[in-house]
Amino acid sequence: MSRSAHPAGPRHADVLPEGHYTAPPTDLNALDPKVWAQTVTRTPDGVVSVGGIDVKKLAEEFGTPAYFIDEADFRARARAWRTAFGEDADVFYAGKAFLSRAVVRWLHEEGLNLDVCSGGELTTALSAGMPADRIAFHGNNKSTEEITEAISSGVGRIVLDSFQEIVRVAHIAESLGRRQRVQIRVTVGVEAHTHEFIATAHEDQKFGIGLADGQAAEAVRRALALDGLELIGIHSHIGSQIFDMAGFEVAARRVVKLLAEIRDEHGVELPEIDLGGGLGIAYTSEDDPSEPHEIAKALNEIVTRECESAKLRTPRISVEPGRAIVGPTAFTLYEVGTIKPLDGLRTYVSVDGGMSDNIRTALYDAEYSVSLVSRVSEAEPMLVRVVGKHCESGDIVVRDAFLPADLAPGDLIAVPATGAYCRSMASNYNHALRPPVVAVRDSEARVIVRRETEEDLLRLDVG
Numbered sequence: 001m002s003r004s005a006h007p008a009g010p011r012h013a014d015v016l017p018e019g020h021y022t023a024p025p026t027d028l029n030a031l032d033p034k035v036w037a038q039t040v041t042r043t044p045d046g047v048v049s050v051g052g053i054d055v056k057k058l059a060e061e062f063g064t065p066a067y068f069i070d071e072a073d074f075r076a077r078a079r080a081w082r083t084a085f086g087e088d089a090d091v092f093y094a095g096k097a098f099l100s101r102a103v104v105r106w107l108h109e110e111g112l113n114l115d116v117c118s119g120g121e122l123t124t125a126l127s128a129g130m131p132a133d134r135i136a137f138h139g140n141n142k143s144t145e146e147i148t149e150a151i152s153s154g155v156g157r158i159v160l161d162s163f164q165e166i167v168r169v170a171h172i173a174e175s176l177g178r179r180q181r182v183q184i185r186v187t188v189g190v191e192a193h194t195h196e197f198i199a200t201a202h203e204d205q206k207f208g209i210g211l212a213d214g215q216a217a218e219a220v221r222r223a224l225a226l227d228g229l230e231l232i233g234i235h236s237h238i239g240s241q242i243f244d245m246a247g248f249e250v251a252a253r254r255v256v257k258l259l260a261e262i263r264d265e266h267g268v269e270l271p272e273i274d275l276g277g278g279l280g281i282a283y284t285s286e287d288d289p290s291e292p293h294e295i296a297k298a299l300n301e302i303v304t305r306e307c308e309s310a311k312l313r314t315p316r317i318s319v320e321p322g323r324a325i326v327g328p329t330a331f332t333l334y335e336v337g338t339i340k341p342l343d344g345l346r347t348y349v350s351v352d353g354g355m356s357d358n359i360r361t362a363l364y365d366a367e368y369s370v371s372l373v374s375r376v377s378e379a380e381p382m383l384v385r386v387v388g389k390h391c392e393s394g395d396i397v398v399r400d401a402f403l404p405a406d407l408a409p410g411d412l413i414a415v416p417a418t419g420a421y422c423r424s425m426a427s428n429y430n431h432a433l434r435p436p437v438v439a440v441r442d443s444e445a446r447v448i449v450r451r452e453t454e455e456d457l458l459r460l461d462v463g
C-alpha cells in the first residue's frame, strides 16, 4: 500500500461549505457501535477487524470492493426480533433487503419466517431449505408463473395486492386443487415520514388496496366468496426507514377497525394481521432506532387495546423487518484510489466501487458514514465526498463525511450499515463486477455470494 503526499483540502468547520454534516467528530479513529456490526473493533495495531479477522487480511484474501457480514450479529438481531415478538407472533425477514442461501439457513435456524416478492427470491428460499409454509409471497404484479410456483410449492400465504390478483390467485389455486391462504394488503392512508420512494401507505401509489374509499372492504367481500382462497388476515406496510412509531400505531388501529367491520358484515373474525416492516436503522451517529423489544411492546399494546375496545379476539401479529435485521450487520470495504482536493469545497476520494454497489445515496439521498480502517491516524479531519468509479457525477457513496487529512491511495476505508439494499440493488453499470458477500464468524471468513467475473458478464451476452 503506497502512500503519497497530497494537499489535504479544507479542514476547519468555519471554512466548510454547506452539506449534510455537523462538526467533525472529535476522534476519527473511534467506531460508533450504533453503525458498526457487533464484533467490529480495532486490533491493537489499529486495523479494524470483524469476527476476529482484520480488514487487511480480508482485503488480501477477498479483494475490494466487498461486503463483509458479521454472521453472529445477523443471528443475534434475528433472534432478538424472534424473542421480542414471542411464540404468539411471526417474524418474516424481508428477503429483498438481502437474500442468499446462507442467510436463508441462518433465518431457518433462528426460527424466523421469510417474505419473498419474486420467483427468484422464492427459488432461493426453497433451494436453501426454508419450509414453504413459512414463506409469504408478496408483490404488486405477480406473474401467472410466480403465482403458480408459489401455490404449487405450498407457500404459507400470498399477500393479495389488487382486485385482478384476487381472481387470478383463486383461479390458479382452484385449478391446482388447492385452497390458498391469503392476506389482503391495504393502504391505510398514513403519511410515513421517510423518502417518497420508500413510503407506501399513502393513497397515491402503486401498492395495496385503499381502506378509506371502501375498496379494501370490497376486496374482502370478493376474497371471502372464492373457494380457492382462505382469507387469513389483513396486511399493511407503511414504508421504510421509519423511526416514529406513530405511523405504525395509526396503521394498527385502522387495520383492527377493518377487522371489526369484517366481523360485523360477515360474522368472520380474521385470525391474523401483518404490520409489515420498515423500522429504521442508524446509518450515522445521528440516527436513534428503537430496539425490537420496544417495537414489539408498542405494537402488541396498541393491537390488544384496539381489539379489546372492538370486542375482537386479538389476532396473531406478524411483522416483516428486513433492513433492521441485516442492515447494521455488514459494511462495504473499499480501497482508496484517486484523491482530489477542491479548494474551498471538499476533497473527492474515489474508491474502487460506487453506485453499482450502493445506489442508495444517489437514489434516496441516503446518508452514510465512513472510516479509515486499515490504520489509525492522528491527522486533522478533512471534509470528503466518497465517490465511485462510474461515469456519472451522481456516483456518490458518502455525500459528506470526515476522514483524516493524511488519507492516501491504497488505504482501506469502510462504509458501515450497508447490509440492506446494497448488494440486493447492486448493478453492472459500466460492466462493473458485483462485489462478493463474505460472512465472517469466529475468525473464519467464507464467501456466501461470490464476486462476479468477466466470464459471468460474457455468459449473458450471447452475441
Ligand code: LLP
Residues within 6 Å of the ligand: 094, 096, 097, 115, 138, 198, 237, 239, 240, 241, 276, 277, 278, 279, 320, 321, 322, 323, 324, 360, 364, 420, 421, 425
Ligand atoms: N414488507 C413489505 C411488504 C415491504 O415492501 C418491505 C420493503 C418490507 C417488508 C421490508 O422493509 P424494511 O424493514 O427492510 O424497511 N430499497 C429501499 C427500501 C425499499 C423497501 C421495499 N419494501 C431502500 O434501500 O431503502
